[in-house]
Amino acid sequence: MAITAAMVKELRETTGAGMMDAKKALTENDGNMDAAVDWLRTKGLAKAAKKSGRVAAEGLVAVAVKDGKGVAVEVNSETDFVAKNEEFQNMVRAIAKAALDVDSVEALKSATVNGKPVSEVLTDAIAKIGENMTLRRMVKVEAPLVVSYVHNAAADGMGKIGVLVGMEGGNEDIGRQIAMHVAATSPASLGQGDLDPALVDREKQVLTEQARESGKPEAVIEKMIEGRMKKFFEEVTLTGQKFVINPDVTVAEAAQEQGATITGFARVAVGEGIEKKEEDFAAEVAKTLGGA
Template identity: 90%
Template sequence: MAITAAMVKELRESTGAGMMDAKKALTENDGDMEAAVDWLRTKGLAKAAKKSGRVAAEGLVGVAVKDGKGVAVEVNSETDFVGKNEEFQNMVRTIAEAGLGVNTVEELADAQVNGKPVSEVLTTAIAKIGENMTLRRMTVVEAPIVVSYVHNAAAPGMGKIGVLVGLEGGNEEIGRQIAMHVAATSPASLGQDDLDPALVDREKQVLTEQARESGKPDAVIEKMIVGRMAKFFEEVTLLGQKFVINPDITVEQAAKDAGAKIVGFARVAVGEGIEKKEEDFAAEVAKTLGGN
């Protein structure tokens, strides 16, 4: 596969690696971006295994909580301007509230809002506002206590990042603190047992290759992997992470100290995982003005 300058640029930006190292990583892995990131990490050349997750989707995440059930609903639009539109905000709020009565995004699309299904409400808004909009996803958290938090709220109950935290015991205060922590750190799972096995296997493979580069005996490498995987679990699981408000303790310990047990959480960020189509700015302006 031909390695292009754009591919090298993307890998450099996502890992912080040098140009020649990025090019070699892509060449060694036949242009596979994810494998190239792992190769750089193995060689100690990647400053961070960041994803080049530039996204085009704009819009808002709306949250609603009632009687031990919390929902976070993502409604996308084409531009950020629509997210500031009061009509759009009111629609997102209404859709989020309707989400309390259903359990899936498919059910939400059919749910009635002011006598119309949500899907029809969206169609009407598209015609009126003039931008494409989508009801992308809905996440549910149920627990004796459910606390919501919106980071950088555009309006009450909605913003770019919505978080739900489910607790047994404790109170709203500790729930909100944990929700703020989740917004800041974006944990991969609640605990070690909830982690995606593929993610764990991939990390273990990368760490094993890194350890082998040291040339140490297998017995030593095995012990190194155990320690490094423990560190990995501490960094990516909510219960294992150091609490941002008090880094001397874990989030799990902070909850226990407040008489609470965390039973679930959700973090929804607008446009997460949607690839952004990049375009030359000058060309975009020319197109807008009717140029070639």
């Protein structure tokens, strides 16, 4: 597969690796971006395996909580200017409240807001405001106590990141602190047993290759992998992470001190996982200019 300048640029931005290292990683892995990231990590050349720089969609995440149910709803717009529009904000808030009574995005599109289906409310807003809008997703958390938090709030109950935390026991204060922690650290799962097996396998493969690069005996390598996987679980699971407010304890321990057990959480960030249109345009320009 031909390795383009755009591909090298994307890998460099994703990992922080140097240009030649990024190009070699792509060449060694036939242009496979994920495999190239792992190759760089194995060689100790990747500073971070993050793609947050590729996220571009605008809009808002709104949260709503009622009677042990919490929802976070993402509605996208084309520009951040629209996300600051009071009429758009009121619509998103109303959609979030309607989401408390349904269990999926499709059901939410049929739910009514002010006597109209949400899908029609969106269509009317598109015609009036003049920008395309999308009801992208909703997540729900149910527990005896559900606490919400919005980071970078644009208005009451909505902003760029919405978090829900479900607990048994405890109180609003510890729930909000944990929700703020979730907003800051973006854990992959509640606990080790909830992690995606594919993610665990991939991490273990990378750590195994890293350990073998050391040239140490197999028995030592096994111990190295075991220790590094333990650290990995502590870093990516909510209950295992060090509590940002008090790093001397884990999040689970902090909750326990307040008589709480965390039963679930959700974190929704605007535009998460949506690639920038500008990157496609940049690739086209590079190709036109003969740089790819």
